[in-house]
Amino acid sequence: MRIPILKLHNYLLISIQTDLDDKTAIQFQEDLLSKIHKSGATGVVIDLTSVDIIDSFIAKVLGDVVTMSDLMGAKVVLTGIQPAVAMTLIDLGIHLKDVQTALDLEQGLIKLRQELEE
Amino acid sequence: MDFQSCVKINREWDIVGARQIGREHAKKIGFGTVDQARIATAISELARNIYLYADTGKICFEIINEIDRKGLWILAVDNGPGIADISQVMEDGFSTSGGLGAGLPGVKRLMDQFDIISETGKGTEIRTVKWVRK
Amino acid sequence: MAKILHVSDKHVTIYIKIRGKMQHGGKRMDKHLNSIVINNSDTIVKDWLVEVSKNRHNDYTSAISEDLFESTNREFVNVIFSSLEKQGITSELDDFSEKLINLGWPLSYLTDGLQAFRRVTINFILSQSEKVDSDHLSKVLDMVDNWVDPIINQLVNEYSGSWEHIVSLQRVALQELSAPLIPVMENITIMPLIGTIDTERAKLIMENLLEGVIKHNADVVLIDITGVPVVDTMVAHHIIQAAEAVRLIGSTCILVGIRPEIAQTIVNLGIDLGKFPTKSSLRKGFQAALEMTNRKIVHEKGSDEGIESLLDSLNGE
Missing domain, CATH: 1.10.490.10 (Globins)
Structure with missing residues (x-):
């Protein structure tokens, strides 16, 4: 199973709508990086509104993908992390320190634009 | 203890299956959405440990009905290599697999009770309980 | 007989x-x-x-x-x-x-x-x-x-x-009192905390806080601890966790109402609150929140003049 990645101007938009298993997550990491490479996108929004579990593995994949994208010159914002998921991450001791977040897709795009203008 | 239902962990996809079943149990007992997420995440961590380190094992669920409280008991058993130094794996940030090292200490924080028995060469058994908040 | x-x-x-x-x-x-x-x-x-x-x-x-x-x-x-x-x-x-x-x-x-x-x-x-x-x-x-x-x-x-x-x-x-959430302005919400915080209540606070941020679409949420009598490592730990969780869902948390003795205990206990903004009073925190949402308080000229002319007329008497 593959997660669709949409392109909008200079941005890539991803909405994860499925219960992520390890393979899908790794596949997504590869897909996103090659898409950034091909499209030259400068910003990425990953919307997690429909994700109801993020365990330490998925958190690591997401954290890594943010760092990797940054290395390739694309800023990433995670949006729509559910309260239950956020609390679980905190309990796990995962703080995703270097990751930008926003309440929803719209706010995420605003945040990206601000970051990129600076 | 006779467990109501068990899920075998053989393939990677079984991790997702186990946590879905766990979440259903949690929902049935009356856990709130946040605790459902906590339980499902804990199961995910336990199942992944089995998959990564022991190849095969199982996760079992038992609903606890006591006079004054209800809860979900989760048992994770494998016949893998066992854990040589338990205090080490319970440290935050310790990892042999390149993960975040949040697995077992994280499970302990997500749940209310946590017991681990492990014997090198024989396997590991983790028993953990979450109580329904009143 | x-x-x-x-x-x-x-x-x-x-x-x-x-x-x-x-x-x-x-x-x-x-x-x-x-x-x-x-x-x-x-x-x-x-x-x-x-x-x-x-x-x-x-x-x-x-x-x-x-x-x-x-x-x-x-x-x-x-x-x-x-x-x-x-x-x-x-x-x-x-x-x-x-x-x-x-x-x-x-x-x-x-x-x-x-x-x-x-x-x-x-x-x-x-x-x-x-x-x-x-x-x-x-x-x-x-x-x-x-x-x-x-x-x-x-x-x-x-x-x-x-x-x-x-x-x-x-x-x-x-329970209703233990974690109230007040949406004071578009995108700004305040949670005043009063009384002792234990683990059970801390969980409730975190849940209410996060649900409230989503519900009110709050960019900034102010946690006011003026009414919390003692801030020990446990309470500070819970507050920090709540603030971290707020950040994860995409909002910002400002801790306000830090009294001198609480500032002292926090430092003496070696608690690191440096990661998120703190302010001594709710008023200062609110001003910071306004700035973060690209707003500021503007004093209207008209009313100032009104008061001045009133003062002038009083002086004239």
Whole structure:
């Protein structure tokens, strides 16, 4: 199973709508990086509104993908992390320190634009 | 203890299956959405440990009905290599697999009770309980 | 000459032994004994009032006025007798207990009163009896118990029911108070915390906080700890976790209301609050929140001028 990645101007938009298993997550990491490479996108929004579990593995994949994208010159914002998921991450001791977040897709795009203008 | 239902962990996809079943149990007992997420995440961590380190094992669920409280008991058993130094794996940030090292200490924080028995060469058994908040 | 027996707690044990044999005759009240009691109610009531008044000086009822005490006693004893006449629990009993609950009289007034009543009545009946053998004694005890016990049970049920009700109401009220969320302005929400924070409450606070941020679409949320008396490592840990979780869902948390002694404890305990913004007062925090959402407070010129001209006109006088 593959997660669709949409392109909008200079941005890539991803909405994860499925219960992520390890393979899908790794596949997504590869897909996103090659898409950034091909499209030259400068910003990425990953919307997690429909994700109801993020365990330490998925958190690591997401954290890594943010760092990797940054290395390739694309800023990433995670949006729509559910309260239950956020609390679980905190309990796990995962703080995703270097990751930008926003309440929803719209706010995420605003945040990206601000970051990129600076 | 006779467990109501068990899920075998053989393939990677079984991790997702186990946590879905766990979440259903949690929902049935009356856990709130946040605790459902906590339980499902804990199961995910336990199942992944089995998959990564022991190849095969199982996760079992038992609903606890006591006079004054209800809860979900989760048992994770494998016949893998066992854990040589338990205090080490319970440290935050310790990892042999390149993960975040949040697995077992994280499970302990997500749940209310946590017991681990492990014997090198024989396997590991983790028993953990979450109580329904009143 | 009738034999007067002093009835004390010892008889209770005797009674229990006898009752084993007498069970089949138990529940039905003896008509003859009933009529003794009803015909001599005045004497029994008089004796009882004396007994109850004895307790009065050294306990809870001493603060109650003489008149009220008298009239309540009368009402009480009427209720007891009416339950004998009607052979069961009456609505008068319900009304009476409800009244006492509302007045805040302790349950022990009722249970002490009923125990005194049991003693007085048994003494009286036995004093009227020709001969007192164990058979007769057990009959009398049985009759009085069948009369008094249901009343005690009913009263205890009423009282404990009322307590449970109050406790459950207070629990709900406390929960509502424990983590309130106030959306003061578009995208800005405040959570004032008052009182001690324990692990249970900290969880509730975090859940309310995160749900509230989503619900009100808050870009900035201010946690005001002015009303939290003690901030130890545990409380600080919970607050930091809440702030981290708020950041994960895409909002920002400002901790406000940090009093000098709390700043001292935080530093002395080595707690690192450097990761998220803190302000000493809610006002400063609110200003920071406005800046973060690209807004600021602008003083309207018009009203200033109004005040100045008013001051000028005052000076002119």
